[in-house]
Amino acid sequence: MTKPRSRRGGGRPTIADVARKAGVGAITVSRALREPERVSEVLRRQIQAAVDELGYLPDPNARALASARAEVFGVLVPSLTNSVFAEVLRGIYDSLFDSSYRIQLGNTHYSGLEEERLLQVFGPQRPAALIVAGVDQTPTSRRLLETAGCPVVQVMETGPDPVDMMVGFSHFDGGKVATEHMIEMGYRRIGFIGARMDPRSQRRLAGYRAAMEAAGLFDARLITTTPVPSSVTLGRELFRDALAKVPTLDGVFCNNDDIALGALFECHRASIAVPKTIGITGFNDLDMMEVAFPSVTSIRTPRYEIGRRSVAMALAAIAGKRPQEPVVDLGFELKRRESTAR
Amino acid sequence: MTKPRSRRGGGRPTIADVARKAGVGAITVSRALREPERVSEVLRRQIQAAVDELGYLPDPNARALASARAEVFGVLVPSLTNSVFAEVLRGIYDSLFDSSYRIQLGNTHYSGLEEERLLQVFGPQRPAALIVAGVDQTPTSRRLLETAGCPVVQVMETGPDPVDMMVGFSHFDGGKVATEHMIEMGYRRIGFIGARMDPRSQRRLAGYRAAMEAAGLFDARLITTTPVPSSVTLGRELFRDALAKVPTLDGVFCNNDDIALGALFECHRASIAVPKTIGITGFNDLDMMEVAFPSVTSIRTPRYEIGRRSVAMALAAIAGKRPQEPVVDLGFELKRRESTAR
């Protein structure tokens, strides 16, 4: 008489269809799908057969509404094109591939305001977990994270005051170690060149500064930065600026590998010997740094591993098994290469 | 008496709360939010005030369930780390930022099976649109796309038989133009080196082959490929292999810029003069190609624009304004640079 299926477009099978076909109650189908161990072997088999026959797939929206919890991981990164975050994402995706969790990815463009906006959007969806890059959320964002009612993992760096959990490493230490290495290799007038200068870059700069000051080599004129987004092109330009400003420059610690590559290319173009006349150190250790000529010293960062670990921690928290230590420092590794082998 | 809010965790305000506070029916609130022009000025104002005061945010899951349509764009790309797709994504995200659409991103790892799986997962969600990379879907995937009941945009390349809409360019032509350019510049023993060799790479190779054959220069031994994922490191290795196989090689058309960069670095390392002894052409024209020393000739591809356009087309289709021509060819541009300036 009534046509209850008429509104729904596809007329896809629902849990009621499966239940009817399997000769059980709808709730039993639901259980068989979500907690199989609570349903008897026999019914489970019947239900599975009905599911297969009908090609039933549960509606995630209805699930989310009924259970007040969506099987979604919300992920917030500041950039999609920065290969560093791309690798973190890869780790996250790989870790979640076998699960039934979907991923909703937001791009904050390094903006606190956009981050707030995206968290507002994620909130009503009741995600299963939230993974956000960085530790410098605005007060509003922080409150949104704290009241999200789900596990939250801040990734990329470690810090003192986690919203919930953290996975990363110390960018300050990274900058410090890189700089100390150059000092050790005999460089004295070591410049810092950096673009974007997001909070993590700032901390690398602070590490550089600490190392330079400790060695009595610090000179503010050695620092060349810009808020402009990083690129190889920009690296070249910044390097030229730095050299023009301080002609006695004998090394550069670059905020990231793109910048380092730009500096390296400029050295080639200007026939500046690397590592003899100028030493170069990058940050992140992208694949190409090892292949470059000369190969470029860099700080290897555990990007993929950060992605994997963040998911592992979130999943554990969802399962009620919170880690002892909420802050995980995955460290980094100095890769000594030709570009600083004076 | 009853505690109807007890199940729901946060006790967030619902549309009923807003309706009560504004002194109107729930449905009117719903309309005020979705089709403001259908609600009188006065009520609209009252409702807005109530929304602001309560901090009401609609539950997207309930919306999706009730309206049989989720405000979600499903996006499927084969790789997260390949910067080509990262830029397509950036275009998609930028185009959707002001809208209320969320984005759910799937990574197919260049696998037809994983693509099918992801489409299965996206389906029950009833996304507003689907954007998928490539035109070589498996029959199952194709069927899933055709029955998705929403606009579908295939991106990255153009082809003869769109599921629905397409935005991209001809990889065959790209390979052909690149190769013809090298022939024109006087190169004769031009190798093709490529990794991954996904369908788009195959078509670039076919373009290369067509150009070489037309010039009477084709020789199968000039082709060096591997199914291994592309990287700068791999580019270097493949280039060495190619040179070992054909010592008379005087140029290489590289499947992509990473490979080209690897080849360039190897030339530096082996003191092979570029472009004099060997010419190099890349594909995609990443930022660094212009900065490299020597700068590297490449095919500039409209990646960001593909992302933007795909969203524009999907949005138009959602609004019922399907484009005249479902297949949009955005073309490409040959960037002549030092690496082929013999």
Next chain:
DNA sequence: CAATGTGATGGTAGCGCTACCATCGCTCCT
């Protein structure tokens, strides 16, 4: 002035699923 729109608003009935509680048959204990 009755008949007929027309636009604004509201009520009802779900969307497909799961939380909660009830029921039922069985085992196991005293």
Next chain:
DNA sequence: AGGAGCGATGGTAGCGCTACCATCACATTG
């Protein structure tokens, strides 16, 4: 033997929202 305890199953009542249809005031028409 009787009842507590337990595991398996099902019914009911929503989750928060929107599609559909009804209603109502007011304008328009001949």
